Amino acid sequence: MTKLSVNVNKIATLRNARGGNVPNLLKVATDIESFGGQGITIHPRPDERHIRYQDARDLKKIVKTEFNIEGNPISKFIELVLEVKPEQVTLVPDSVDAITSNAGWDTIAHKEFLTDVIKTFKSAGIRTSIFVDPDPKVIEGAKAVGTDRIELYTESYATDYENDKEKAIRPFIEAAKKANELGLGINAGHDLSLDNIKYFAQNIPNLLEVSIGHALISEALYLGLDNVVNMYLQRLK
Numbered sequence: 001m002t003k004l005s006v007n008v009n010k011i012a013t014l015r016n017a018r019g020g021n022v023p024n025l026l027k028v029a030t031d032i033e034s035f036g037g038q039g040i041t042i043h044p045r046p047d048e049r050h051i052r053y054q055d056a057r058d059l060k061k062i063v064k065t066e067f068n069i070e071g072n073p074i075s076k077f078i079e080l081v082l083e084v085k086p087e088q089v090t091l092v093p094d095s096v097d098a099i100t101s102n103a104g105w106d107t108i109a110h111k112e113f114l115t116d117v118i119k120t121f122k123s124a125g126i127r128t129s130i131f132v133d134p135d136p137k138v139i140e141g142a143k144a145v146g147t148d149r150i151e152l153y154t155e156s157y158a159t160d161y162e163n164d165k166e167k168a169i170r171p172f173i174e175a176a177k178k179a180n181e182l183g184l185g186i187n188a189g190h191d192l193s194l195d196n197i198k199y200f201a202q203n204i205p206n207l208l209e210v211s212i213g214h215a216l217i218s219e220a221l222y223l224g225l226d227n228v229v230n231m232y233l234q235r236l237k
């Protein structure tokens with residue numbers, strides 16, 4: 001079964017809008033777990049516009065499921081992850097001013113850098129995943145840098161799903177076949193939603209985990225967080 005890790009960046013965005021502690025990020029994370037969420041994901045950005053570095057430290061103390069920290073491995077991010085020691089770190093090549101993640105790694109051009117960073121995290125006992133486009137060459141490159149898992153960057157799937165879902169999923173099936181052949185674990189995320197998740201999970205062999213934030217929190221405005229978490233779990237069965 002595919003695990004659901006809920007990305008709580010948007011809860012921090014809402015909290016930060018007023019400068020206080022409403023909504024309470026730690027309580028929301030605990031509630032998500034009690035509703036059935038199987039992991040908590042955060043993506044602290046260098047400007048700390050939503051998740052603050054201190055949130056990562058505080059969440060580590062209370063998250064009972066799998067804690068996944070995503071981000072660009074600049075030195076302060078590496079230091080934070082080594083201090084917090086989440087179960088998983090997901091490396092994302094996003095630029096400082098990016099509105100959201102908008103590209104996967106070029107695992108060939110960044111081979112040396114990724115190999116070093118992955119070694120550092122793995123020697124600290126932290127599972128590694130790297131954010132990649134569904135491109136078999138890039139996935140071969142991911143194997144070469146020593147990562148445990150890849151996270152398939154699903155924005156193109158989510159965008160194309162409405163027009164032609166078979167075409168939208170095709171590169172992801174090929175990418176997953178390649179990753180399975182190479183013995184890489186497969187995660188996925190970005191713009192996954194209640195509408196498109198079931199077809200994705202049904203078609204990707206050995207999909208271990210999805211991390212979902214933007215759509216899930218938006219859907220919860222209408223449907224409630226408890227309900228939405230369970231609707232995802234149903235679709236991931």
Ligand SMILES: CC(=O)[C@@H](O)[C@H](O)COP(=O)(O)O
Nearest residue numbers: 009043070092100101189190
């Ligand atoms: C890595 C990824 O796919 C992102 O979706 C990310 O974790 C979300 O970040 P924002 O919430 O800052 O858009």
Ligand SMILES: NCC(=O)COP(=O)(O)O
Nearest residue numbers: 007189190191211213214
């Ligand atoms: N890794 C993807 C993630 O954590 C959530 O992405 P999104 O659902 O906010 O687009």
